[in-house]
Amino acid sequence: FLPKPLKLTDLTTLVAQLDRVSNPVSNDSLNSALENDHFFLMYQPKIDLSSATPVSVEALLRWKDPDLGIIPPDKFIRFAEMNGHIAPITWRVMEMAMSQLARWQSAGIRVTMAINMSAVLFSRTDVCDITSRLLAEHQLDPSLLTLELTETAEVGNLMLGLETMTRLRIMGVDLSLDDFGTGHASFTQLYQIPFSELKVDRMFVGKMHQDPNAYAIVRNIISLGQSLGMRVVAEGIETEQHQQMLLEMGCNLGQGYFIGKPMTAEDFETWFAKRCS
Numbered sequence: 636f637l638p639k640p641l642k643l644t645d646l647t648t649l650v651a652q653l654d655r656v657s658n659p660v661s662n663d664s665l666n667s668a669l670e671n672d673h674f675f676l677m678y679q680p681k682i683d684l685s686s687a688t689p690v691s692v693e694a695l696l697r698w699k700d701p702d703l704g705i706i707p708p709d710k711f712i713r714f715a716e717m718n719g720h721i722a723p724i725t726w727r728v729m730e731m732a733m734s735q736l737a738r739w740q741s742a743g744i745r746v747t748m749a750i751n752m753s754a755v756l757f758s759r760t761d762v763c764d765i766t767s768r769l770l771a772e773h774q775l776d777p778s779l780l781t782l783e784l785t786e787t788a789e790v791g792n793l794m795l796g797l798e799t800m801t802r803l804r805i806m807g808v809d810l811s812l813d814d815f816g817t818g819h820a821s822f823t824q825l826y827q828i829p830f831s832e833l834k835v836d837r838m839f840v841g842k843m844h845q846d847p848n849a850y851a852i853v854r855n856i857i858s859l860g861q862s863l864g865m866r867v868v869a870e871g872i873e874t875e876q877h878q879q880m881l882l883e884m885g886c887n888l889g890q891g892y893f894i895g896k897p898m899t900a901e902d903f904e905t906w907f908a909k910r911c912s
């Protein structure tokens with residue numbers, strides 16, 4: 636009753652599988668995820684703080700691998716940016732988010748849609764053309780769309796995309812500067828790029844109730860954004876106290892687990908119905 640001896644082919648398969656577990660992100664695995672449609676979106680609401688009503692949702696990307704389960708974006712976006720996958724992935728995200736938005740529009744669910752965009756896309760691809768084509772295809776008004784921009788140190792300069800960003804704004808699409816305070820955005824960019832929204836990074840929001848310096852930073856980002864004519868969104872609201880403090884500071888919009896976690900489209904519809912009744 637000895638166990639069957641392991642064959643060399645079994646071993647090779649085993650090693651390959653172990654390799655995938657320790658390093659799930661590769662050029663091959665990303666290509667195959669795109670080909671086999673393994674990406675999907677979760678939606679997290681943004682509410683107007685003074686009326687506590689939902690105004691928008693942010694599309695957050697997930698990768699469902701058949702062997703490894705759900706892989707969060709922090710694990711693969713950077714790699715995708717550096718290896719030429721970010722454009723096809725983003726166009727797929729835009730397609731999914733806009734068809735969802737169109738469905739919600741016709742169902743009377745009046746929210747706008749925010750999509751995360753790597754800065755690198757603005758200098759290297761025609762974001763403007765693709766956006767306007769997708770909006771037209773789904774018969775969506777450009778004002779229903781917000782593009783959230785994050786700049787990471789490695790992916791170059793936001794300024795290279797200034798012309799594209801200006802064209803998008805003229806078209807009526809909103810631009811949001813994400814992770815303000817911890818990203819790599821500078822005052823020059825805030826000054827030159829026509830952002831309509833500023834997002835306070837959740838690192839400060841999470842600490843402001845116990846840390847006077849974090850509180851001062853949040854207050855001043857709100858005031859800076861609003862003096863420049865932008866609406867300000869606080870992300871990472873995890874408690875009622877956070878929400879109350881931000882309301883008192885005059886912050887426009889809020890987002891976070893206390894308000895609503897990232898949800899499937901179906902769960903968002905239930906959440907929305909409850910919130911609006």
Ligand code: C2E
Pocket residue numbers: 679694695696707708709712725728750751752753785813814837870871872873890891892893897
């Ligand atoms: P982000 O744009 O700053 O998104 C906010 C992240 O914080 C999300 O993580 C969200 O699930 C999480 N979050 C929301 N509320 C709370 C809260 O109250 N507490 C805490 N602790 N966390 C909260 P997620 O979905 O894992 O996304 C991580 C990052 O990946 C995003 O950060 C964004 O930069 C990037 N990302 C997501 N989807 C896309 C995409 O389609 N394209 C690109 N280029 N990047 C994306």
Ligand code: CA
Pocket residue numbers: 693751783813
């Ligand atoms: Ca974002």
Ligand code: CA
Pocket residue numbers: 813814834836837870
């Ligand atoms: Ca953010």
Ligand code: CA
Pocket residue numbers: 814
């Ligand atoms: Ca972030």
